[in-house]
Amino acid sequence: MAVGLHEFPLIPEIKGVRIGVAEAGIKKPNKKDVVIFELCEGASVAGAFTQNAFCAAPVRLCQKHLATTNARYLLINTGNANAGTGKSGVENALKTCVALSSQVEMDFEAVLPFSxxxxxxxxxxxKIVAAIPTALANLSGDNWRSAGLGIMTTDTLPKGSVRTFNFDGRTYSIAGISKGAGMIRPNMATMLGYVCSDIAMSVDVLQSVLKDVVNKSFNRITVDSDTSTNDSCIAVATGLAGNEIVTSVDDPLAQAFLVAFTEVMQELAHAIVRDGEGATKFVTVEVVGALKIEDSTKVAFEIAHSPLVKTALFASDPNWGRILAVVGRAGVEDLDVDRVQLHINGFEIARDGCRSPDYLEEHGKQAMEPEEIHIRLDLGMGQQSDIVWTTDFSHEYVTINAEYRT
Amino acid sequence: MAVGLHEFPLIPEIKGVRIGVAEAGIKKPNKKDVVIFELCEGASVAGAFTQNAFCAAPVRLCQKHLATTNARYLLINTGNANAGTGKSGVENALKTCVALSSQVEMDFEAVLPFSxxxxxxxxxxxKIVAAIPTALANLSGDNWRSAGLGIMTTDTLPKGSVRTFNFDGRTYSIAGISKGAGMIRPNMATMLGYVCSDIAMSVDVLQSVLKDVVNKSFNRITVDSDTSTNDSCIAVATGLAGNEIVTSVDDPLAQAFLVAFTEVMQELAHAIVRDGEGATKFVTVEVVGALKIEDSTKVAFEIAHSPLVKTALFASDPNWGRILAVVGRAGVEDLDVDRVQLHINGFEIARDGCRSPDYLEEHGKQAMEPEEIHIRLDLGMGQQSDIVWTTDFSHEYVTINAEYRT
Incomplete structure (x- = not known):
């Protein structure tokens, strides 16, 4: 039921990155469920991770390895999150890192684990250890689509994005994959995103850019308000494009990179929403006219999480009163409800806190009919704004999550 | 699909209270949708109302009237919330108060409106004005069940509760009705609750008791996390039981009243959850071992609101990892996940932050099978605790809310 999600793009080789996949038999028979990224020596790697206190064992270990060693391998498995598994969970994640590192003759800290x-x-x-030789044997620069398939859980389609940009006579590439459809309300990053570029960039700058862009992409999507235990997003700069290494965010090349990188990250984040569990709509919730940006973010997320708004979206029902009710309970200080305005897909629905004088039920129906819905709410208080992307709430969502383990 | 909701109880006359009902044709043909409560002279009336900034016109007017005049009539309509209707909404609510007051020859401020x-x-x-004479003509002390039916919206059953208690050789009665099934996450009170007693009690004491008990009943239930625009809960003490008026909360009679009143209020609040839209489970979420009571309340509500937990409850699936994931994202300061324990219906599911050593999938299945589920989560940090009541999330919820206006 993915909404407006296009074919996996043709992703060319990113110099310095090779990918291998295997079927370990964790997920289901004949499904790819182990993916290995091999990164060239000297690649810069940055990461953003879930803020869930119950973060998974691989997340803890991954952060530790990232802090101590230059990462050379990413080892990803699906079918098991290795979360809520206590100390033995960390030991198990470590065992898989050691198994891979010994085959490639590296320190085990050079392996970042993801589940x-x-x-x-x-x-x-x-099962994972047994699959590693196969994945290593098929390492290739052309395996992006296979990797996209290999990291899926309840996703219906693999998710990828690619951009190239020119700067000062040189061409740079950025490519990435992501996964996720449920338990999506990232707080720092989403459930597995990997973006690689051939740009040469210091780890500090890459980490700073990643943090900035995550807040405009993965941290602004929600399917069901549940923050996962395993969210991880990794950015890699292999440095093989030939440029002099970028060591400052103020470098014009860093700014050019930021633009293209943001496009890739937003496309990957949107892809997760478009493939959200049971989604029949792709919904942009824009809140403008706030005094504080925190207010606009809060109201946008409250609208995006409301089961009543989400079921009305599923029904294409212009039940706009539910949106106002959410605004009213969102806890915005000094909110003057008589100044609130609401547009849906360009139609003015509410003005001065109540139904627009020109509103007709037909307008509401017309506004709600498309697969892509833009809700624009103006608080009428100030100049701050924010945007959140989400889905509707359908029968299919209930079915998927009631039957997830069967 | 109401869960363990029993027949409407036999409610005897509460001295000083008469109820009239009528069919105004707002809701659907042949459905009661206007209810009038007549209160005797000298009755004490206290109220608790929604904190939603988009509170409905009748809520604003009701609070104003309550502050200025001794209420003698409650005028309730269903089928239209009169919320998000701006200034004309308040004028319309006022018109209905005036229509009733002129027929009974009272000040219009003696009428409290509810929609x-x-x-x-x-x-x-x-339509409402035209129905008032009929409702006045059938005023009677025996109309509690009809009133319960008359205030229903998506409710499948009328909800009532009654208690009597003896104190110092005298018998006192408390009876009430409530309604609500969706847009239920009260913040001060729920969508329409009316509780009357024959006790003599000052308005101040009644208001204090009401505030206290609302926080242990209506303010601790949630169906779908959406706070309504129209929540109102009214407590009436007619004063016809013959006791000397209670003017202090420390009066032993006030304490005896508190116990019985709490039972009535909790039964009415639970009835709303049991009849929650699409509910197949009645779920008690108890969080203990918190450092601060706010933490226990927050975690309990986060669990109760999680779509993933709610769909797992619907499927009777012991997917307890979802509960731990919610605890981890709830933002409890200094949470030590390795001390968290989880019991469901008495079965130990998780200990020290991961699966209990003795846990078997059969235990989980057995624990999740009943209609009544008790989730007990121990944070292992301190002595504070709180309880929230909620439902699961089913296909029926989506159907009801996708088709609400059709």
Whole structure:
């Protein structure tokens, strides 16, 4: 039921990145569920991770390895999240890192582990270890689509994005994949996103750019308000494009990179929403006219999380009173409800806190009919604004999550 | 699909209270949708109302009237919430008060208005005014069940509760009705609750007791996290039981009243959850071992609101990892995940932040099977605790809310 999600793009080789995939039999028979990224020596790697206190064992280990060593391998499995697994979870994640590192003759800290899938069950270490040689054997620069398939859980389609940009006579490439459809309300990053570029950029600058862009992409999407235990987003700069290394965010090349990188990150984030569990709509919630940006963010998320708004979206029902009710309970200080305005897909629905004088039910129906819905709410208080992307709430969402483990 | 909701109880006459009902044709043909409570002279009346900034016109007017005059009539309509209707909404509510007051020869401020139903459409004043004479003509002490039916919207059953208690050789009665099934996450009170007693009690004491008990009943339930625009809860003490008027909360009679009143209020609040839209489970979420009571309240509500937890409850799936994931994202300061424990219906599911060593999937299945589910989460940090009551999330919820206006 993915909404407006296009074919996986043709992603060319990113110099310095090779990808291998394998079927370890964790997820289901004949499904790719182990993915390995191999990064060239000297690549800069930055990461953003879930803020969930119950963060998974691989997330803890990944952060530790990232802080101590230059990462050379990313080891990803699906079908098991290795979360809520206590100390033995960390030991198990470590075992998989050691298994990979010993085959490629590296320190185990050079391997970053990632897991996604069911929470609370022991990681099937042996299956993963057994699949590593196959994944290493098919390492290639052309495996982006296979990797997109290999990291899926309830996703219906693989998600990828690619951009090139020119700067000072040189061409740079950025490519990425992401996964996720449920338990999506990222707080720092989403459930597995990997973006690689051939640009040469210091880790500090890359980390700063990643943090900035995550807040405009993965941290502004929500499917069901549940922040995952395993969210991880990794940015890689292999440095093989030939440029002199970028060491400052004020470098004009850093700014050019930021623009293209933001496009890739937003496309990957949107892809997760478009493939949101049971989604039949892709919804942009824009809140403008706030005194504080925190207010606009809060109201946008409250609208995006309201089960009543989401079921009305599913029904294409212009039940706009539910949106105003959410605004009223969102806790905006000094809100003057008589100044609130609401537009949906360009139609003025509410003005001065109540139904617009010119509103007709037909307008509402017309506004709500398309697959792509833009809700624009003006608080009428100030100049701050924010945008959040989300989905509707359908029968299919209930079915998927009621039957997830069967 | 109401869960364990019993027949409407036999409610005897509460001295000083008469109720009239009528069919105004707002809701659907042949459905009671206007209810009038007549209170005796000298009755004490206290109220608690929604904190939603988009509170409905009748809520604003009701609070104003309550502050200025001794209330003698409650005028309730269903089928239209008169919310998001701006200034004309208040004028329309006022017109209905004036229509009633002129027929009973009172000040219009002696009438408290209440509305529930669709948000954002003009109140059908003429229909309500036309129905008032019928409702007045059938005023009677025996109309509690009819009133329970008359205030329903998406409710499948009328909700009532009654208690008597003895104190110092005298018998006192407390009876009440409530309504609500969706847009239920009260903040001060729920969508329409009316509780009457024959006790003599000052308005101040009654208001204090009401505020206290609302926080242990209506303010601790949630169906779908959406706070209504029209929540109102009214407590009446007619003073005809014969006792000397209670003027202090420390009066032993006030304490005896508090116990019985709490039982009535909790039964009415639970009834709303049991009849929650699409509910197949009645779920008690108890969070203990918190450092601050705010933490226990927050975690309990986050669990109760999680779509992933709610769909797992619908499926009777012991997917307890989703509960731990919610705890982790709830923002409890200094949470040590390795001390968290989880019991469901008495079965130990998680200990020390991960699956209990003795846990078997059968235990989880057995724990989740009943209609009544008790989730007990121990944060292992301190002595504070709180309880919230909620429902699961089913296909029926989506159907009801996608088709609400059709």
């Amino acid at each position: 996604t899938g069911v929470i609370g069950e022991p990681l099937p270490v042996e | 529930t139903g669709v948000i954002g459409e003009p109140l059908p004043v003429e």
